[in-house]
Amino acid sequence: MKVVIVTPTYNEKGNIDRLIPTLENEIFPQIKNHDMNILVADDNSPDGTADEVRKLMEKYKNIDINSGEKQGLGAAYIRGMTYAVEHMGAEVMFEMDADLQHDPQKIPEFLKKIDEGCDMVIGNRYSDGGSIPKNWPFMRKVFSVVANLFVRTVFMKLSVHDWTGGYRALKKEVFLKEKEELTNYKGYIFQISFLHKAIRDGFKIGEVPFHFSDRNLGRSKIAPLGYITEVFKFVISTRIREVIMGxxxxxxxxxxxxxxxxxxxxxxxxxxxxxxxxxxxxxxxxxxxxxxxxxxxxxxxxxxxxxxxxxxxxxxxxxxxxxxxxxxxxxxxxxxxxxxxxxxxxxxxxxxxxxxxxxxxxxxxxxxxxxxxxxxxxxxxxxxx
Ligand SMILES: Nc1nc2c(ncn2[C@@H]2O[C@H](COP(=O)(O)OP(=O)(O)OP(=O)(O)O)[C@@H](O)[C@H]2O)c(=O)[nH]1
Ligand SMILES: [Mg+2]
Structure with missing residues (x-):
């Protein structure tokens, strides 16, 4: 199958320089039964991430770039995935951060689950074989664990462990089915909302545990307080609507x-x-x-x-x-x-x-x-x- 790793970037010049060669030289050669490609969804990063990608495109022929205005992580994914399907013929897409927090060695495991019949595979940091960075400040660890427990409980979907993470693989059908509704979720909330809709529509979900490492280059783009409020509002309002309309x-x-x-x-x-x-x-x-x-x-x-x-x-x-x-x-x-x-x-x-x-x-x-x-x-x- 044609697989496209979609990686969103905003000022990730130093990281993309390391991620792409790792994928190309260490990971893709291990995968024999799929056609592996990369798409960088860049929001005109002022640090010149796009120039870096264009240099790499001369060396590796299975890379593409899709640039646009900065509107948030979700908006970048929707734009990038649309491009991957329409211009690259993607059948399976990955969501993967550019900052190497998502262990690329796990890619074959995600693909195995897809081959076994899953429609969407979620990288899972919260059960055996998965973890969040040990050196995160105490409060960030608490927020991360509590937020996921909260989502799982309110949505009554305890079997899916990691709702907020951004390491996933999905068939293009899942994206095409949910795309229209997802355009309302331009920021990080895109992740929870995408997974929620995929489960609602009966897509088969799989999980792959992985160790989420700490970012060691570049700056974090997430604004934790705003994000937590958004998660709370989204989950509660969605659940209330479901109960009332249900x-x-x-x-x-x-x-x-x-x-x-x-x-x-x-x-x-x-x-x-x-x-x-x-x-x-x-x-x-x-x-x-x-x-x-x-x-x-x-x-x-x-x-x-x-x-x-x-x-x-x-x-x-x-x-x-x-x-x-x-x-x-x-x-x-x-x-x-x-x-x-x-x-x-x-x-x-x-x-x-x-x-x-x-x-x-x-x-x-x-x-x-x-x-x-x-x-x-x-x-x-x-x-x-
Ligand atoms: N194109 C685009 N990419 C974004 C945007 N916001 C974040 N990203 C990218 O999305 C990925 C995840 O963002 P991060 O800032 O690493 O978020 P995080 O991993 O939760 O936070 P850290 O652990 O601090 O790194 C990175 O590759 C970012 O460059 C955006 O608005 N547009
Ligand atoms: Mg990160």
Whole structure:
């Protein structure tokens, strides 16, 4: 396959001078089954990185350069990868820093994973066989480890260890699929966002552990504080959007609609037909649960919909039973325990608030979690392939 190592540079004259000969003389000769090439994505570096690359291009014929304005690391990658695909015929691309922090000896391992069927291979500094520089200041080490743990946990993707690193290999299909959306991520956040979208779209991810060495020439381009804020904002806002637009959001809409049905039936039967409130409410609740069941079946869990009559009826029974259990034991139980162990009373926050309102809100929150979990894991559980 045609492989292009895309290396972004901003003032890396001294480093590119060492990286390219290492790749050409030590690494590429080890790789027999792929056509290896290099693309430097330079942002008109004032130190003359591009001139250095052009000199090397006279010596090595499998190098190219793509220059443009400085807009950030992500923007340089998108421009460079587009060039690699359109002008160099790249089928597989590497992301690799120019400052030799990414051990080039690992390239064959990345390619092996690609050959084995991975779509994107991530250099991993955080599990066995990987590391971050020992001589980094304590706080940088902490930020690096904590930031990655944070991303893994919030995205609920613990199996992928290194989200912020920039040593990767990927098939061109992954880039072409995500390119459009990635143009919004011009800086270092490009890395997390790219990986997140690739996982979301079901691309197969592999990992290669490596020791991340310290930069020993040139200056770092990353602004740590701004980056940390950006990571936090991106991860939290993405996750919230996913939850709201995803199953949980639909489940809440369905539940809200059920609540309206329940209340409307209670009111109509009580006020217009003179029913006793309890019977009117039970009828309203039974209809609301019926509506909830059907809307969840066709919409929230639409892709796991049950349509065979016997299992439709059986699951409806389960649905009524879990809903009743939740209301009695979880929601009402919370109010009961609150009254019993914290007590009744009230406090003032804009308006007077009775303690039991708070117990009700907590109980309802727990009820929602209970219901959603049971629906997702039991009633409409994913069938294994
Ligand atoms: N073209 C381009 N390259 C960039 C830009 N920002 C960073 N780079 C390059 O991206 C790579 C990674 O940047 P570094 O500054 O080394 O970031 P880092 O590795 O997290 O930080 P250090 O460990 O301090 O080196 C290097 O090759 C940089 O030259 C940019 O805006 N444009
Ligand atoms: Mg670096």
């Amino acid at each position: 199953k949980f959001g639909k489940f809440l809409v369905v539940g809200g609609f059920g609540f309206i049905i329940n209340f409307a039936v209670l009111k109509i039967l009580s006020d217009s037909f003179g029913w006793n409130h309890s019977w009117a409410n039970l009828t309203g609740a039974a209809l609301a649960i019926f509506s909830n069941y059907n809307l969840n079946n066709i919409w929230t869990f639409g892709e796991r919909k049950v349509s065979v009559l016997s299992s439709y009826l059986f699951k409806m029974l389960q649905f009524y039973a879990t809903s009743a259990f939740g209301v009695i034991f979880i929601q009402t139980g919370t109010i009961f325990l609150g009254d019993r162990f914290i007590g009744e009373g009230q406090f003032s926050f804009i308006l007077p608030i009775k303690y039991y309102y708070v117990y009700f809100v907590i109980g309802t929150g727990l009820l929602l979690i209970w219901n959603f979990t049971i629906y997702n894991k039991i009633i409409w559980r994913k069938k294994p392939h």
